[in-house]
Amino acid sequence: MASSPSADSASAPGEGSGRILRLAEEGESAEPPTAPSPAMVVHLYHFPTSLCSQKVRLALAEKGVAWQGTIVNIGPAHEQLQPWYAKLNPRLVVPTLAIDDEIITSSREIIEAIDRRFPGPCLVPPELRDQVTHWIDLQDQLPMRELELAQTKGLTRWLKRWSLGQKRKQLRKLSRKHPVLTEVYRHKLEDIDKLEQAVSGRNATRELVEEIEAVLDGLERHLGEQRWLAGDHYTLADLAWTAVIARLEHIGFARGMAAHRRPRVAAWYLRLRERASWGAMIRRLKVGQALRFYGPAVIKTFLLVWVLKWTIVLGLGWALSQCGG
Numbered sequence: 001m002a003s004s005p006s007a008d009s010a011s012a013p014g015e016g017s018g019r020i021l022r023l024a025e026e027g028e029s030a031e032p033p034t035a036p037s038p039a040m041v042v043h044l045y046h047f048p049t050s051l052c053s054q055k056v057r058l059a060l061a062e063k064g065v066a067w068q069g070t071i072v073n074i075g076p077a078h079e080q081l082q083p084w085y086a087k088l089n090p091r092l093v094v095p096t097l098a099i100d101d102e103i104i105t106s107s108r109e110i111i112e113a114i115d116r117r118f119p120g121p122c123l124v125p126p127e128l129r130d131q132v133t134h135w136i137d138l139q140d141q142l143p144m145r146e147l148e149l150a151q152t153k154g155l156t157r158w159l160k161r162w163s164l165g166q167k168r169k170q171l172r173k174l175s176r177k178h179p180v181l182t183e184v185y186r187h188k189l190e191d192i193d194k195l196e197q198a199v200s201g202r203n204a205t206r207e208l209v210e211e212i213e214a215v216l217d218g219l220e221r222h223l224g225e226q227r228w229l230a231g232d233h234y235t236l237a238d239l240a241w242t243a244v245i246a247r248l249e250h251i252g253f254a255r256g257m258a259a260h261r262r263p264r265v266a267a268w269y270l271r272l273r274e275r276a277s278w279g280a281m282i283r284r285l286k287v288g289q290a291l292r293f294y295g296p297a298v299i300k301t302f303l304l305v306w307v308l309k310w311t312i313v314l315g316l317g318w319a320l321s322q323c324g325g
């Protein structure tokens with residue numbers, strides 16, 4: 001996890017030359033190189049289970065690029081809101097990729113840059129560019145974060161909503177503390193409002209699910225004629241969709257992608273999973289990481305509930321004893 005220097009610290013990541021190397025020296029989640037080290041220093045700010053980070057790790061693996069990483073805890077700690085990260089990525093999201101001193105902050109631009117700038121198989125062959133762009137556009141427009149919020153149930157749903165409330169509080173606090181970043185934090189607050197509004201309508205979840213079902217139908221029809229999205233070759237379009245399809249499977253669409261429902265999607269998904277890059281994309285949280293990322297927030301919440309419970313119980317006991325007396 002990134003140690004997060006305070007905003008005013010001169011050593012905040014994102015400033016000055018040599019920052020990427022220095023982060024790696026601090027031993028922050030350095031990743032083992034996947035290929036002989038290229039001349040460029042590639043540093044990824046990511047989170048193991050984030051969909052957009054998955055796309056980027058997949059692209060790095062497909063191209064055989066060696067990289068170093070910093071995990072930005074987008075769990076309850078909301079490290080992505082910290083001023084040092086805001087300076088790198090003013091939208092306060094992961095991933096961010098630094099190639100030498102160049103910072104790229106959108107997963108789409110990152111995977112396109114990785115393909116363009118590194119040797120290895122060309123993932124956007126010129127003759128397929130239009131098709132690849134079409135399919136990447138389509139996946140970019142999918143309401144994945146709305147869907148993830150809408151589809152979670154029970155305790156996880158409650159935790160996600162609670163976490164959004166905490167994020168709001170943290171944003172207001174940070175905004176007061178760092179007036180220079182007020183606009184950045186205001187945008188993020190508006191973004192949270194938009195997200196909540198999108199899932200708050202009575203039919204919101206149903207509409208989101210229908211949208212995805214229609215997209216899966218479209219994929220099923222399209223894949224009838226070919227092995228990969230843009231034809232006979234695996235391209236950046238398949239790469240971008242891999243993370244999306246894996247996430248859909250995880251959040252309730254597994255049956256919709258089963259061989260008996262959509263056999264072509266199922267076969268394509270199997271081909272995607274069989275690629276050597278799959279393992280680089282999927283990163284389950286290790287027990288230690290889960291404890292580190294979520295533990296403090298869970299402990300704080302349960303402690304609060306525990307204190308409240310006993311305050312009420314003892315208060316009632318005292319009140320009753322007064323009545324009895």
Ligand SMILES: N[C@@H](CCC(=O)N[C@@H](CS)C(=O)NCC(=O)O)C(=O)O
Pocket residue numbers: 050051052053074080092093094095105106107108145
């Ligand atoms: N369009 C951006 C979206 C990035 C994004 O939404 N990242 C999520 C994780 S997949 C995130 O950082 N969420 C934390 C937050 O919004 O505060 C991209 O493609 O890079």
